[in-house]
Amino acid sequence: MMPSRSLQRELLAWLVVPLTAVVSFNVWTTYWNAAETADLITDRTLLASARVIAENIRENDGVLEAPIPPAALEMFASDPPDRVVYRVATPRGRIIAGYPDVIAPPGEPVGLEPVYFQTRFREQPMRAVAIAQPIVSAQNPGSAIVAVGQTLRAHDQLMTSLWLKALRDQVLLVAAAGLLGVFGLRRGLAPILRLRNDVVERDPAELKPFAANAVQSELRPLVEALNEAFERIQRQMAAQRRFVANAAHQLRTPLALLKTQVGVGLREKGVAAKEEALAAADRSVDGMARLSNQLLSLARAEQGSSSLMKSEVDFGAVARDALEGLTQAALSRHIDLGFEAEEEGLVVWGHPTLLRELVINLVDNALRYTPEGGSVTARIGRDGERVVLRVEDTGPGIAEADREKVFERFYRGADAGSEGTGLGLAIVREIVSSHDGEIVLSGRQPPPGLNACVSLPAYRQD
Numbered sequence: 001m002m003p004s005r006s007l008q009r010e011l012l013a014w015l016v017v018p019l020t021a022v023v024s025f026n027v028w029t030t031y032w033n034a035a036e037t038a039d040l041i042t043d044r045t046l047l048a049s050a051r052v053i054a055e056n057i058r059e060n061d062g063v064l065e066a067p068i069p070p071a072a073l074e075m076f077a078s079d080p081p082d083r084v085v086y087r088v089a090t091p092r093g094r095i096i097a098g099y100p101d102v103i104a105p106p107g108e109p110v111g112l113e114p115v116y117f118q119t120r121f122r123e124q125p126m127r128a129v130a131i132a133q134p135i136v137s138a139q140n141p142g143s144a145i146v147a148v149g150q151t152l153r154a155h156d157q158l159m160t161s162l163w164l165k166a167l168r169d170q171v172l173l174v175a176a177a178g179l180l181g182v183f184g185l186r187r188g189l190a191p192i193l194r195l196r197n198d199v200v201e202r203d204p205a206e207l208k209p210f211a212a213n214a215v216q217s218e219l220r221p222l223v224e225a226l227n228e229a230f231e232r233i234q235r236q237m238a239a240q241r242r243f244v245a246n247a248a249h250q251l252r253t254p255l256a257l258l259k260t261q262v263g264v265g266l267r268e269k270g271v272a273a274k275e276e277a278l279a280a281a282d283r284s285v286d287g288m289a290r291l292s293n294q295l296l297s298l299a300r301a302e303q304g305s306s307s308l309m310k311s312e313v314d315f316g317a318v319a320r321d322a323l324e325g326l327t328q329a330a331l332s333r334h335i336d337l338g339f340e341a342e343e344e345g346l347v348v349w350g351h352p353t354l355l356r357e358l359v360i361n362l363v364d365n366a367l368r369y370t371p372e373g374g375s376v377t378a379r380i381g382r383d384g385e386r387v388v389l390r391v392e393d394t395g396p397g398i399a400e401a402d403r404e405k406v407f408e409r410f411y412r413g414a415d416a417g418s419e420g421t422g423l424g425l426a427i428v429r430e431i432v433s434s435h436d437g438e439i440v441l442s443g444r445q446p447p448p449g450l451n452a453c454v455s456l457p458a459y460r461q462d
């Protein structure tokens with residue numbers, strides 16, 4: 001099963017995840033900035049302290065001494081307290097103040113430039129500075145080296161607090177962005193949710209389309225597509241209802257007629273009259289049988305292209321066979337029925353019974369609506385990738401305005417006569433479309449007459 005996807009969650013993720021990445025990078029740089037700031041502040045204090053100590057170095061009887069003024073250490077006052085150590089060495093390297101064994105600078109400071117360095121004091125990390133203090137004296141020429149170091153507790157605390165503050169701001173920023181995002185999304189998605197409720201709650205008989213302008217422009221095509229789909233379904237449902245009503249009517253009428261005919265037959269005393277009633281009833285039964293067959297073919301063709309049992313069918317042979325069954329009808333109406341078929345390439349992928357039905361319906365119409373003495377010709381041949389069947393007659397033809405309507409179920413022309421139900425061409429169209437084909441009605445050249453042209457894709461062996 002596919003995990004259910006949430007637009008809200010996805011959009012929010014797209015907002016928060018990159019933002020978190022940016023903020024993480026930001027926090028990382030802030031960490032280094034905080035470290036740098038803390039270093040800078042510590043270094044300033046160290047240097048100031050070292051200077052105070054250096055300025056107090058004096059010579060007493062040719063001996064250098066370095067009394068440590070309290071001010072030099074007071075500036076380190078911090079909470080938590082740090083260890084501060086110092087060391088003063090004469091130009092000859094003798095230690096005159098502080099701890100001899102600690103905070104030896106890695107190299108002698110050159111000139112007046114202070115040297116900052118990291119060291120350890122009793123296992124504690126320490127930051128320290130060393131400066132050179134020139135001594136003006138005959139006995140002690142050169143520079144005294146003053147070094148001051150401080151453990152890193154205050155330094156680290158400063159850094160942490162700087163960093164934490166920045167971190168807090170950034171986290172607040174992400175949270176605010178997330179919240180605003182959720183809020184914005186809720187508002188943005190509200191029209192879709194409303195639309196969803198509309199769809200869910202809609203009465204199936206409701207015809208009114210959904211309001212496309214109630215949603216954002218990006219979603220309008222969706223609503224329009226939805227409306228179109230609904231409209232199609234509505235139309236289909238209406239057609240279906242009409243069809244059922246019509247079919248019921250069409251079945252009821254001949255049944256009532258049959259009932260009357262049988263009643264007449266029963267009542268009549270004379271054999272001849274009974275015969276006559278029986279013959280009439282027989283015709284009614286024929287009509288009903290035809291109608292039932294038509295309804296069945298329609299239902300079968302309606303299943304659509306994919307669910308039909310199809311095979312390779314020689315459309316030419318099917319058409320010839322269908323026409324043979326109609327020669328009697330043609331003869332009785334004195335119509336010249338012709339058939340021309342190409343020898344090869346008339347194979348299609350289809351349903352033989354339905355294809356036969358298609359030919360019968362077209363030719364039956366041609367025979368039925370062409371006046372006596374006319375002619376009907378069916379031609380079947382190959383046209384490129386298609387197999388084309390043309391049925392031409394010399395009847396009245398169909399007015400252009402009616403050429404779409406005649407395909408509707410139960411539609412019949414004004415002078416169509418009493419026999420027939422108006423299903424013939426509806427069946428033809430259904431069969432054609434279930435074979436991925438096309439049908440075009442046009443006027444016969446030369447007039448008068450109708451030219452019904454059906455084209456189906458030719459079967460290709462691959």
Ligand SMILES: Nc1ncnc2c1ncn2[C@@H]1O[C@H](COP(=O)(O)OP(=O)(O)OP(=O)(O)O)[C@@H](O)[C@H]1O
Nearest residue numbers: 365366369397406412413416420421422423424425
């Ligand atoms: N070859 C034709 N020439 C003139 N009019 C035609 C022709 N074929 C069909 N029509 C017109 O189209 C209408 C619909 O044809 P369709 O075959 O669907 O129904 P029908 O022939 O009236 O009844 P049935 O269901 O028995 O076939 C006919 O009533 C007729 O008016």
Ligand SMILES: [Mg+2]
Nearest residue numbers: 365420424425
């Ligand atoms: Mg017909």
